Each structure stands twice: as structure tokens, then as C-alpha cells.
Amino acid sequence: MGATPEDSLPPYDGVKLADVVLVKTAADAAAALAALAASDAVGFDTESKPTFAKGEESTGPHLVQLATDERAWLFQIGAQRDIAANAPSLAPLLDVLRAVLESETILKVGFGLGDDLRRVRAKLGIEPRNVLDLSTALRRRGERNPLGAKTAVARFFGQEMQKSKRITTTNWALPRLSEKQILYAADDAHVSLRVYRRWRAQDAA
8 A cells, every 4th residue: 555645754844044054255164163163063964066977977075064953054165176276265164174074073974975975085185084974873773775864854753854856966066056955955964963963862861
């Protein structure tokens, strides 16, 4: 039997646009670092422009997302050539990413971080430390497949997180992201931290 409307879960209420900060200036970077450095754990994710041609290598990540309990911080680093061309303006953003991702005291949590970590190392020369991949950490005994954010939200919050394939495959290297892109990216990092908090709280109960 198929699922009925009564069986469906209520929608997950994600992060609000007002609580998302696009880190663009040195002042933004300083505020981001102050908030992130004061956190014991932060949500972490990246987005990369999709590749479609056979053999084409990704130039991502083009966007790096970090989230505290209150806010999501989005760092647009663009393509490799953008980093070289805009070195002075991007330096404060990269300094924050390095300080947070390489910190031994700030736990970085996220889902399916394998590609994210590889791309951050290869493109930015940053070696993330103290990282917890929830896809494997939350697997129950006997489960073999990695756990995704959508399944975790259903398990821990009894809600359904909408994951739009259409947004996933948009161009994350664009200098101006759409509101839907911003919210999608922010949610990816923020929901990781929310799931982590709920998981730890249940363990402590």
C-alpha cells in the first residue's frame, strides 16, 4: 500500500533568510569568526557547480557554509581564478575558513563530507580537523547505507526536509545566488548542527 496524506510528515521548518549572512567584507568576516569561534560545534557543508561532461573535473567548492545555532554563514569563494583575481578581498574569508575548519576545539558536523573535505584540501589548502560525519555516526546497528539529512530529520524531528534536485544542480559559482540557493545552502549546514544537538541531547537523557 502507498503512503496516504495522513502518513506524510509535517514539513521541516528550516533556517530563515534573516538568519543567513553572506560573508562579503572584512567586517562580515570578523563577525563570522567571532560567532563561530565561540561555538563548541558548527554545521559544515559546501556546494560546487555541477559537472556534466564526461571526464570534467569539479572546480569546487564554490560556496562554503558554516552554521551556529543562531545563524548560517555563507562564504562565496567562486572558481579558482576568482580566488587568484580577488585575493585581497577574499583573504579575510579564507582566513576565517582556515581558523574554523582547522580548529581542534570546534567540532564540525555535516552529512556526507567526503567530497567536501577533499575539495577544501585541494582547492583551499585547508586541512579540516575535528570533523564528525553524521552520515556514518548516526547509523544504527545493522544499517549499512550512510544516513542522509532527510532521513535524519524524519528520525529526530518527525518532519520532512524538502531537498530539491533542481536547486542542487544549479550553478553555485554564480556571483549572485538566488534566494532559493541561499536558503538551500544555509539549511544544509544548519540542519546538521540541529540534528547533532538533538542526537546528543537524546543520548544524555
